[in-house]
Amino acid sequence: MQVHKYIVLAVSFVVVSSKLLAVKDDSLKVEKLPKHYFKTTFNLDFYSTGKRDLTQKSFVSEKLNNYQVNQFAFGFNTPLFTKDFYKKDSTQISNFHLLLAGSYVSVTPRFEGISTHHLSKTTIGIRAIYNTGKRSIFYAEFAPFRTKDNGYRYTRQSRFATTLLYNCAVNKYFSFRLGYTRSFVLGNRYHLPYIGLRVGKLDGVNFSVQFPRSISFNVPIGRYVKTSLYTKPQGGVYTFANTDTIYYLNNDKKLNFGRYEFLSGLRVDIFPSNYFNFYLSGGVTTQNYIGFYSETFNKKNSGVYNSFYKERIANSVYLNFGLVFKFGKAKSIYNNYNMYDVQDLNNKDVDNINKGNTQIPAKNKTIKNVKPNEVLDLIEDGDLF
Numbered sequence: 001m002q003v004h005k006y007i008v009l010a011v012s013f014v015v016v017s018s019k020l021l022a023v024k025d026d027s028l029k030v031e032k033l034p035k036h037y038f039k040t041t042f043n044l045d046f047y048s049t050g051k052r053d054l055t056q057k058s059f060v061s062e063k064l065n066n067y068q069v070n071q072f073a074f075g076f077n078t079p080l081f082t083k084d085f086y087k088k089d090s091t092q093i094s095n096f097h098l099l100l101a102g103s104y105v106s107v108t109p110r111f112e113g114i115s116t117h118h119l120s121k122t123t124i125g126i127r128a129i130y131n132t133g134k135r136s137i138f139y140a141e142f143a144p145f146r147t148k149d150n151g152y153r154y155t156r157q158s159r160f161a162t163t164l165l166y167n168c169a170v171n172k173y174f175s176f177r178l179g180y181t182r183s184f185v186l187g188n189r190y191h192l193p194y195i196g197l198r199v200g201k202l203d204g205v206n207f208s209v210q211f212p213r214s215i216s217f218n219v220p221i222g223r224y225v226k227t228s229l230y231t232k233p234q235g236g237v238y239t240f241a242n243t244d245t246i247y248y249l250n251n252d253k254k255l256n257f258g259r260y261e262f263l264s265g266l267r268v269d270i271f272p273s274n275y276f277n278f279y280l281s282g283g284v285t286t287q288n289y290i291g292f293y294s295e296t297f298n299k300k301n302s303g304v305y306n307s308f309y310k311e312r313i314a315n316s317v318y319l320n321f322g323l324v325f326k327f328g329k330a331k332s333i334y335n336n337y338n339m340y341d342v343q344d345l346n347n348k349d350v351d352n353i354n355k356g357n358t359q360i361p362a363k364n365k366t367i368k369n370v371k372p373n374e375v376l377d378l379i380e381d382g383d384l385f
Helices: 002-024 059-064 337-345 372-384
Strands: 040-049 066-086 092-110 119-131 136-149 157-171 174-183 190-200 206-211 214-221 225-241 254-273 276-294 307-313 316-327
Touching (some): 059 307, 092 254, 119 225, 225 276
Antiparallel strands (some): 040 316, 119 136, 174 190, 190 206, 206 214, 214 225, 276 316
């Protein structure tokens, strides 16, 4: 009987101890797997050019006198819904992604002849991406936005931008895109075809032409640095209070101001951690254009705005830098080159500000003598990017 009693006590002790350890030992808990392939990202972007004289012999040009532009932008995107589709044998074949994206852009065009106007644009939109798991990826972005001249409530105006794309990832070295975009980046309201191609791997050296977004030659340097030579348009259409009587017909209280320029230069992205990166770029801004459009004159115009004043401006040097913050964990896409294209489709906002391909993992060098810490690095690359 005594032996039996001790056995019962021993078994009871083991059961109770196991339960207590299961409750107290957090290391035994199974970590929840990520739901999405995208992390939530926030980015800050700063841009500035030099001052240039306006040389056109017209009333508006002489009144404005000269031109310089400073721009600050804040943007974010976050995954709302992700759905993976599988075959009967549990092999994944495709996935669908729904993201919320938004931005706030503050533009200050400085004209020495008139008062300073602080223009802004607020965008909130939806991005939908369907990856077939083979070669085809379908992308749709719907981005309503509102512009205003800060301090003048009557200048508020709503507009709508959209992009529809088909991306064919032929292989990891080559992809092309075809589609349509309703864009304001070129300083007016345009309906444009989208044509793009990429040669080279997205996690390696590659050359990319994406009309009307950018042309770039991208070269990663190790695991923490990416460089690129690029040219891209930057601009937009903003509402502008007519407090300085730039336009004196029809008693227009507000005007539309359009600007664009082509930036050509060198960009360097630094990735000190999986949750933060920053970039610095500089070069020359060319093909500079500004224009003012009458609200009354274009009231019934559903196409390109007609201007009462426009001018090409001299080239200038520019400086651009930005910060990118990433939050949460995402499903691994390591060596999944189809998903690299999915990530690449999501790396710009409607203002053509490029956050960089922050979630495409860098290629790891071949390890000859494997050490525990190097194995850990490989695991983290797959899990955290």
